[in-house]
Amino acid sequence: MSVAYKLGDLVWAKMKGFSPWPGRVAIPTPELKPPKKAMNVQCIYFFGTNNYAWIEEHNIKPYQEHKEQLIKSCKTAAFKEAVAQIEEYIENPEKFGDFDEHARNPEEEFDKLKDVMKEDSSDEKPPEEEITTPEVKKKSATPKIRLGISKVKSIKRSSSTGLKGTPRKKVKSISRSFTDSDMANEKPSMLNHSFSKKSSLLHRPSNILRPETPPLDLENVSETLLEKNIKASQMKFGFLGLGIMGGGIVKNLLNSGHKVLVWNRTGAKCKDFEKVGATIAVTPCDVVEEADITFSCVADPQAAKEMVFGNCGVLHCPSLEGKGYVEMTSIDADTSHDIVEAISGKGGRYLEAQIQGSKTQAEEGTLIVLAAGDRSLFDDCQSCFKAMSKNSFYLGEIGNASKMNSVLQVVGGVSLAALAEGLALADRAGLSQADLLDVLALTPLASPHLILKGRAMIESSYSTHQPLTHMQKDLKLALGLGDALEQSLPLTATTNEIFKHAKRLGYANHDVAAVYIRARF
Numbered sequence: 001m002s003v004a005y006k007l008g009d010l011v012w013a014k015m016k017g018f019s020p021w022p023g024r025v026a027i028p029t030p031e032l033k034p035p036k037k038a039m040n041v042q043c044i045y046f047f048g049t050n051n052y053a054w055i056e057e058h059n060i061k062p063y064q065e066h067k068e069q070l071i072k073s074c075k076t077a078a079f080k081e082a083v084a085q086i087e088e089y090i091e092n093p094e095k096f097g098d099f100d101e102h103a104r105n106p107e108e109e110f111d112k113l114k115d116v117m118k119e120d121s122s123d124e125k126p127p128e129e130e131i132t133t134p135e136v137k138k139k140s141a142t143p144k145i146r147l148g149i150s151k152v153k154s155i156k157r158s159s160s161t162g163l164k165g166t167p168r169k170k171v172k173s174i175s176r177s178f179t180d181s182d183m184a185n186e187k188p189s190m191l192n193h194s195f196s197k198k199s200s201l202l203h204r205p206s207n208i209l210r211p212e213t214p215p216l217d218l219e220n221v222s223e224t225l226l227e228k229n230i231k232a233s234q235m236k237f238g239f240l241g242l243g244i245m246g247g248g249i250v251k252n253l254l255n256s257g258h259k260v261l262v263w264n265r266t267g268a269k270c271k272d273f274e275k276v277g278a279t280i281a282v283t284p285c286d287v288v289e290e291a292d293i294t295f296s297c298v299a300d301p302q303a304a305k306e307m308v309f310g311n312c313g314v315l316h317c318p319s320l321e322g323k324g325y326v327e328m329t330s331i332d333a334d335t336s337h338d339i340v341e342a343i344s345g346k347g348g349r350y351l352e353a354q355i356q357g358s359k360t361q362a363e364e365g366t367l368i369v370l371a372a373g374d375r376s377l378f379d380d381c382q383s384c385f386k387a388m389s390k391n392s393f394y395l396g397e398i399g400n401a402s403k404m405n406s407v408l409q410v411v412g413g414v415s416l417a418a419l420a421e422g423l424a425l426a427d428r429a430g431l432s433q434a435d436l437l438d439v440l441a442l443t444p445l446a447s448p449h450l451i452l453k454g455r456a457m458i459e460s461s462y463s464t465h466q467p468l469t470h471m472q473k474d475l476k477l478a479l480g481l482g483d484a485l486e487q488s489l490p491l492t493a494t495t496n497e498i499f500k501h502a503k504r505l506g507y508a509n510h511d512v513a514a515v516y517i518r519a520r521f
Contacts, residue, residue: 003062005042010063010086012070013044013055019074022047022063022086028054047089048082213464216247216363218276221255225365225387232257233383238291240284240307241329242269244464245355246297248362249328249388254278256387263287283312293324293380295353300473304329308339320348324377327352330470332406332477333399340373340398349374351381352398354405355389359465366390372401406481409474410492412449416471416515417495419450423457424519433458456513468515469508472499 005011005025012020026045028034032052035041040057061070063086071083088095239250242264253260254277261279263286264270270280281287284307288294294314296307304327308314314325325343327336327350340350350373357367369385369392371378378394385392395401426436437454440446456462475496482489498518507514 003057003060005057005060010090011042011044012061012063012066013042013046013053014059015053015055019079020061020066020070021049021079022082023055024086024089026052028052046082047085048078213244213359216251216272218251218254218272222252222364224390225252225255228256228365228386230256230383230386232387233380235259235292235380236261236290237384238263238281238287238294240264240287240294240296241298242273243297243299244359244467245328245357245362247273248359248364249295249297249367250278251276251363252365252387253384256383258384258387261287261291284310284314285312285316288314288317288320288323288325291323293326293377293384295326295328295384297328297355299470300329301331301335301477304331304335305338308342315342315346317346320346322347322349324349324351324374324380326350326377326381328355330354330405330409330474330477331402332480333402336398336402349377350398351377352401353381353385353392354401356405356408357389362388369393370395370401370404372396373398402477403481406474406478409471410478410489410495413471413475413499413512414491414495415447415450416453416512417498417519419454420457420498420516420519423454423516453513456511457516462507462510462514464509464511466512467508468499468502468510468512471512471515472496472503472508475499 007025007027009025011023011025013023014020023044023046025042028043029052032043032054035054041054042057042060043052044055044060045052236259237253238261239246239253240263242250242262246264247269250260250262250273254273259279260273260277261281262270262273263281263284267280270278274280279290281290296304298304298307306313308325314320317323320343325339325348327339331352331354336352340352343350352372354370355362355367356370361367365388367389369389371381371385371392372395375394378392382392395404423433423436426433433454437451437458440454441451475492478492479489479496481487482492499515502508502515502518505517507517
């Protein structure tokens, strides 16, 4: 049964690629032109973001009626802020003033808009929405279609970044029906930053939303793991770090029958692993003391050093005699040498085991392990490596695994930056980005990884599988290696600057595919 919406109604409105969002039926700004051939649409003001957009009525639901169901559909901070704002509006609407102050007579203007939309319905052009945020006014015979904001704050200038604004976004009309299942299952997505040719190069995103990374399903055993038929070692293993990579690795260790003792800086993460068989330790020192072999997989070289040398770290263990310590954090060779000296100095065994892959490969158990150091420890870890990877390589002396990982990250980082620039150039030239990927998939340059990241770029799907900041960190480590060896790395240096810029734009914790945003400026 269709609902007749009127000016001021509070609703849940869904744009393609976004979760249902709290909004209000409103009068659009004068520059937000009605979409062509779209009869059943409403202009929606979105709480929290202060944005306006035309939304088809089958993608709109009454707010109070669907509140209990849809308030759980997204857990981002921006979504929670929007819900808090609409609830505050319900309690005290006077506090928000007049949303539609740009219309002298709201009801009369609302009726006029309906008449305009009827007249435009005879136009044969395909329907499309164009959404932008306020920008510096330019003289033009044809007014731009903009995403209006009733109260526009002045745009401040910055000596380093220029005008701070939000880039324009062009999206096609919504054709998918707004069903209850869609509302319940839709994952949050950030704005698709696709810009017109006349877009200012100084504009950049001001409100950056990162879709939540899907939670780890600890009880689901991957088919790949089942096919491996692993005979688990009877030793007890410790694991420090349950992040994007560590969580998936520990899941496969547990599902393959290994005994695992876990620690994480955020203790709450350990509870879920405890439910599926892991034991929780209070400190890294406790993990090493109770385990035969301990793996470490944390954020960066500094965090890796803290696990060993910090308060309650590995070196505080009463005895390391015969114990194994495996460093899986992406680190440089110098850091690895510092750790091995400390571990071996107390009678322990050390192995650096760098991993190639992303969140998906960690969960499926299809990583690549690059190991160097104590060969006996490498052999003792074989059942674990088999559970977490599709292959493991022993590369000899300490430092070789870190160096190999850096070289591979150079190739991966430069390739992603090149793909992002290629997609941006295609879009600017008026070519279909989807067609570009289809053609690329048939050429010798085809790579499942690049095609996957390319899809993520054109769909603005930046749910984190490999954090952009981690790639930039690895490029920085590679440059350090190049400096030490007096090896010129001009492409790596340029790529590192591209990723650094993407981080400065606010995409550090998004997926590496978000480097595409940098290519748009």
